Structures are given as C-alpha cells and as structure tokens.
Amino acid sequence: MKITRIETYVCHARMRNWIFVKVLTDQPGLWGWGEATLEWHTKAVVGAIEDLSQLLIGEDPRRIEHLWQMMYRQHFWHGNGIVRGTAISGIDIALWDIAGKIHGVPCHELWGGRVRDYVRLYCHLGGGRMEDFYETSPADANRFAALAVQAVEQGFTAFKSMAVPETMSLEGLQPVKYAEACVRAMRDAVGDQIDIMVDCHARPSPRMGLLFAKALEPYNLYFFEEPCWPETMDDIAMIQRAVKTPIASGERLVGVYAFREMLEKRAVSVIQPDITHCGGLTEARRITALAEAYRVSVAPHNPQGPISTAASLELGFATSSYIICESVHQDVPWRNEVVNEGFSLQEDGRLIFPNKRPGLGIEINEEEVKKHPFQTEILQRTFYKDGSVGDW
Known part of the structure; x- marks a missing residue:
C-alpha cells in the first residue's frame, strides 16, 4: 500500500x-x-x-x-x-x-478504546472584538449577560467569553472593573450551575494578567485562559500559584517539548493543544500522555473547521484526562453542508456521543467546498490609544 x-x-x-x-x-x-x-x-x-x-x-x-x-x-x-x-x-x-x-x-478504538460515554462541548460567546465596546458604557455587562443566556438556551452548560479588554503593559483600575462587571453579569444571569471561562487571548502583560485573575477569582471560573504571553512561562506559573482559579494555556504551542516546559513549571491546570497545530493526533497523544503524568486536564483549542472537531473528539474518547471540547456551531450557516459526520449530538447539555464509523467518521463534500473558494482573511490590526502596537 x-x-x-x-x-x-x-x-x-x-x-x-x-x-x-x-x-x-x-x-x-x-x-x-x-x-x-x-x-x-x-x-x-x-x-x-x-x-x-x-x-x-x-x-x-x-x-x-x-x-x-x-x-x-x-x-x-x-x-x-x-x-x-x-x-x-x-x-x-x-x-x-x-x-x-x-x-x-x-480512531479511538486504535488507541485503546473508549474511556467515556460522551464528550461535553462548550461554545464561545463571540460578538466580535470586545474591546470595541470598552469605551461605551456599563451596558456592555448586560450584553455579555444576554449572550450567556442565549448560550444556555442553546443547550450549553459551559461557555467562554473575551470579557478582558485590551490593555497596555500597565493600566489603572478601569479595565479591571470593566472585566469584573461583565463576568459578574454573566454569573448572575446563568447561576452557579453553568461553567464560565474567560479568554484573555494572551493580551495582558503578566502584571495585568494577575490583576485580572485576582479580580475575577470570586466568580469561580471553570478556567482562566492565556492570562499573558506563552513565551513568559514563568509568569503564567506565577499567576497559577497566586489564585485558586484554574489557569489554561497551550493553544499557541507546537510540539511536546513546549508542553514539557509548561508542565515542568506547573504553569497551568489545563493544557489546550490545538490538534491542527501541535503536530497532529500523533503528537497530541504524546502531549496528553505527559499531561496525565502531571495530573493536568486537557481541553483542546478548536475554533477551526469540522475535521479539526472530529479529530479533537476522537482524541477525547480515548484520553482520560480530557475534560471538555471547544465547539464552533454558528461560524457559517452552511457548515453542515460541507461535512458528513458520524457523531451524534444530544442538544440538552451539548453532549457528543461516540462516532461509530471508521477513522474520523467524516467525509468532506468537495463540491460544496468549491462554492467557497479562498479569500484573503480580514487583516486584524490592534493599536493602543497612543498608537503603539497591541496584541490582537
């Protein structure tokens, strides 16, 4: 062959x-x-x-x-x-x-068989670039609350938001109070039975990331994601030690050696390898095995297309430390027309049950793909108030 x-x-x-x-x-x-x-x-x-x-x-x-x-x-x-x-x-x-x-x-049968009956999904509240609303009013908190309620009505028991605005390396109280107001509004809107995650997108400096983590600690987040650049692993570890909130990171890391450093430094409670970047399923299995040795949870980064989701789910059904999977379900209305999937979804709770087809259990409709040819993505540029370059 x-x-x-x-x-x-x-x-x-x-x-x-x-x-x-x-x-x-x-x-x-x-x-x-x-x-x-x-x-x-x-x-x-x-x-x-x-x-x-x-x-x-x-x-x-x-x-x-x-x-x-x-x-x-x-x-x-x-x-x-x-x-x-x-x-x-x-x-x-x-x-x-x-x-x-x-x-x-x-695929999960090739890796020792199924370790769970279903994989839980979470969604991202989306809503564009949250920092665009930073200068407006406290009504932003109500907007986050409305998005949170909508996610729960769609069956999700967990969701993520980008309630932390862009900040320079050091700022005053306003952005911290802003983030706190938005997270408090989401918690009040959905109660304690729903898990809330906050993604910083590695925008803050280590010091600002710590300030945000401390401010949001009372709201018992499921995890607090990328509080600062992954290049500064010691600083992520510092934030992890400073708060009770589980810290998550890893979507920008490639290969088991990068994750080894993160785990050796006890920098996170949750690793987030992206299976389409970290080295595929072969390397992801090495990474998750290493995480198991440190008793660290796995929640893959997965905002891409349907094959990425299928691969992430197959890994989840064969990985005991895997806790939840990121789900994109409303990026384009024709998403399900591009792919035929073998997984089944329980709407209530957004639970995925095992694929029973061979391999990843998916097939791509090549004719449908041809209807959506390459277009250059919209270039994302971010600048602070003084014109200096920020992190998107």
Whole structure:
C-alpha cells in the first residue's frame, strides 16, 4: 500500500480559510481527511504541505509514526514552527483517518478504546472584538449577560467569553472593573450551575494578567485562559500559584517539548493543544500522555473547521484526562453542508456521543467546498490609544 497523492482544499469560512488535506492511496476508495487551518497563513501552509508531500509519496500510509518522524526531522529544519507544525498536523490527522478505515474502526478504538460515554462541548460567546465596546458604557455587562443566556438556551452548560479588554503593559483600575462587571453579569444571569471561562487571548502583560485573575477569582471560573504571553512561562506559573482559579494555556504551542516546559513549571491546570497545530493526533497523544503524568486536564483549542472537531473528539474518547471540547456551531450557516459526520449530538447539555464509523467518521463534500473558494482573511490590526502596537 502506498501514498499516491496529497491534495489541499481551501474553503473560505468567514473569519478563516479552512485548509482540508486529503491523502490518497493506491487502494481504490481509500483516502484520509485532515485539517491544517491557520488564519492569515493559508498560502504558507498549503505550500508547506506541498513541500512535505515530497517525503511521503510512495510511502506506506500505515507507518504513521515513521512518516511523522520523517516530516518532523528531515529537510534539516525541525517541525517546531507554526506553519510547518500545522502542515504536519493536517497530514498526520489524515493518516490516522486512513488507519481507522483500514481496520474498520473509529480512531479511538486504535488507541485503546473508549474511556467515556460522551464528550461535553462548550461554545464561545463571540460578538466580535470586545474591546470595541470598552469605551461605551456599563451596558456592555448586560450584553455579555444576554449572550450567556442565549448560550444556555442553546443547550450549553459551559461557555467562554473575551470579557478582558485590551490593555497596555500597565493600566489603572478601569479595565479591571470593566472585566469584573461583565463576568459578574454573566454569573448572575446563568447561576452557579453553568461553567464560565474567560479568554484573555494572551493580551495582558503578566502584571495585568494577575490583576485580572485576582479580580475575577470570586466568580469561580471553570478556567482562566492565556492570562499573558506563552513565551513568559514563568509568569503564567506565577499567576497559577497566586489564585485558586484554574489557569489554561497551550493553544499557541507546537510540539511536546513546549508542553514539557509548561508542565515542568506547573504553569497551568489545563493544557489546550490545538490538534491542527501541535503536530497532529500523533503528537497530541504524546502531549496528553505527559499531561496525565502531571495530573493536568486537557481541553483542546478548536475554533477551526469540522475535521479539526472530529479529530479533537476522537482524541477525547480515548484520553482520560480530557475534560471538555471547544465547539464552533454558528461560524457559517452552511457548515453542515460541507461535512458528513458520524457523531451524534444530544442538544440538552451539548453532549457528543461516540462516532461509530471508521477513522474520523467524516467525509468532506468537495463540491460544496468549491462554492467557497479562498479569500484573503480580514487583516486584524490592534493599536493602543497612543498608537503603539497591541496584541490582537
């Protein structure tokens, strides 16, 4: 059995271009689907996949670990960068889809079988760039509350928001009070039975991240995400030690070695590997095994397309430390027309039950993808009041 071709399909989905990867074999009807979506780097990732394909054409798709090592270690440059790591991830996910199809079982059955009956989903409240409302009025808190109620009405028992506004490296009381008012409004609106997460998007400095974490501590967040840059791992660990709130991070990390540092420093209670960036399912399984040794929970970053979701869920059904999965369900109205999925959803509680189809349990409608060709994503620029560059 040999790999004969690796194809990419780019599908524009409003905020991002989904990059679907199809690995074809010399066996009739046998192929695998992966995803390598990376916002604002679509052309670079597609090019990296083309480069990597030179290593894989003619190879046996069943030798997944061997092929992963080739993609990561050959061509001299290791696959630590985000573009190369994302390209490896997309191909690797497709190889596992093929493996499941060869053996006629879902991927989670290849990894020791199911460890849970369902995976819980959470949504992101969205609503655009929250900092656009920073200068308006306390009515913003009511807006967050309304979005929170809407999420609960849609069946979610957990949701995430970006209630922390952009800040310079040091600011006064106003942004902290703003974030506190918004989170208090959400907690009052949905009660204690609903889990609330707050995502800082790594915008704050370590000191501002600590101030936000302290201010939001009374509201018993499920987790507080990316309170500062992941480049400053010691500072994330400092915030983790300073509050009772579980700290989460890891969506921007590529490879097990980056997560090793995070875990060694006891920087987080929750790791958030993105399966389409960190090195695919092969590397994600190494990362989650390492997290298990430190008794740290797993909640993957997953704002991309439907193949990313399928891969994240398959990992969840075979990983005991996995607690919850990020869900995108309203990014584009035609999302379900692009993919046919094997998972079943219980609306009440937003619970996903196991896929029973081989591999990832999905197929992509290539004709539907062609209706949404590549478009350059809207360039996101952020500046502080004084004109200096901020983090988006």
